[in-house]
Amino acid sequence: MVYASDVRCINSLRMDRHTFSILCSMLRTSGKLRDTRNVSVDEMVAMFLHILAHHEKNRIIQDRFLRSGETISRYFNVVLRAVLCLQGQLLKTPEPVPENSSDEKWKWFKNCLGALDGTYIRVHVPEADKPRYRSRKNEIATNVLGVCSQDMQFIYVLPGWEGSAADSRVLRDAISRRHGFRVPHGYYYLVDAGYPNGEGFLAPYRGQRYHLNDWRQGYQPTTPEEFFNMKHSSARNVIERCFGLLKMRWAILRSPSFFPVKTQCRIVIACCLLHNLIRREMAIDPLENQLNAIMDNEDDDDDDIINFIDSSEQWNDWRRELATQMFNEWRGNRNTR
Template sequence: MVCSFLHICAHHIKNKVLNRQLARSGETVSRNFHAVLNAVLRMHTILLKEPEPITEDSTDEHWKWFKNCLGALDGTHIRVQVPAHDKPRYRTRKNEIAMNVLAVCTPKMQFIYILPGWEGSAADGRVLRDAISRRNGLKVPQGFYYLCDAGYTNGNGFLAPYRGQRYHLNEWRDGYQPTTPQEFFNMKHSRARNCIERCFGLLKARWKILSEKSFYPIKTQCRIISACCLLHNYIRSEMAIDPMESEVGEMNNTPPEADPEPEFISHVEPSDAWIAWRDNLAHQMFESWQQS
């Protein structure tokens, strides 16, 4: 029954012109669309994935160095329709009118947290600061962290790569090998954090409404984005093999572990201790690789 329900919801979300296809009035389609949308959003406590840290005994080649890591986060731009007077705020550096959506996912590419609504011109770091300051926002327990790209601050709870060093996966092709601890760290970081990029790729490939011009109000567009993320999680949890998986690469696996009553990180800022910890980790990784 749940599967059928979500299939109907997906059908409603993907089709803006159901009134023509099913010979129903626009009012009927709109009423049912919002009813289904609301029903999916009410299931967020069930469909959002609980974070599970990487354990000490992990043998996953992508993640084994990142003990206590909970997953990866990043922002993505999703094109939206806004009134003319709002367009300057939503205009991205690529000159698109879009929303900056922050998302956090597990190594298995299931969403942990989604924050749509910020204008396309907003910096990723600003969106993240808003996320962790909200009462029901992103919770990062002390001692745990997420992988993020160089657009974010390398600080407690958020592990960023070294700037000014090779990082992106295409820079490690053609047999190029890292020559410094910083390059090796960046290579491993990039391969692990790539799960959020593949997650975005799957999301946008599956739900065409996220890549086409929408005529819904901005608040409804935010709700549609959240619903698509929840449906993505449902599909990932119910299907042993995702038919779209080959388009974005292979999944990683992470063993589960619980955290009882954590104290959460409440701000993002660089610290000498965190920078020293990253340097330490980079040297450990590089030395181990050289000895293997």
């Protein structure tokens, strides 16, 4: 399953042999995993990754690994706790877009640290809790806040909020926690129209063309607001791609698991940490090649919901100046060609 070839390893565990070896080494060093008399660390980790990747039931894993159901359950939880110990090493440290950036997506957003959004991940909860976890899409789910960098690595993840909670409420909780989400002064993240345009969070203009599909018919922006929205959407799309790749990679995030809610939330964090490791260590990720076609066919209905924390007039003025500057520079470049 692991060491025969990279192709087989990726198909089974979603990572190549090199990345798998690095993960096992990190779990031995930082996660304090140890071989037991009957089960090696490599096998513990392989069982864990296989469950995340394919979301197979315990009895299927018993047949594949020739282990008892109790052994599989015990080591799944052991490895899960060890992976969570790697947060300090695997969560991405945010890096601002530099002044001299030449990246077509990001060069307009100097000092931007990345993008954030919420996503729903379906969960099993007791019957009495279902109304609180029912999302606007009528799914029983947890609303997960994800923050990612320009290269699609997670900076911060907060699962656990009920599906009925508004994205802005989840963000407000994240920034109020003692060791929660922090945005240094002078820096910011790109957010969608469901969040306020306030210090640290740059939102698009409402009532203007925004989603990438709006610009694929040859339509050109005619106002600073439209041009700003086009560039904002192109850059902020990184968080949508990040969530899309995460769910493609780990089948356990695509359907409810039968773990307690607290364990399900830990699984979400573990999947994000492993996603970061794969992004760093694997030069070629086969799943990324499948992502574009899937995302092109998905509709984004986030604009149907308006949730506000506190907007800032000063931030609105800065957005207006930035949009005008971006539009004038773009129009000037077109006229000189």
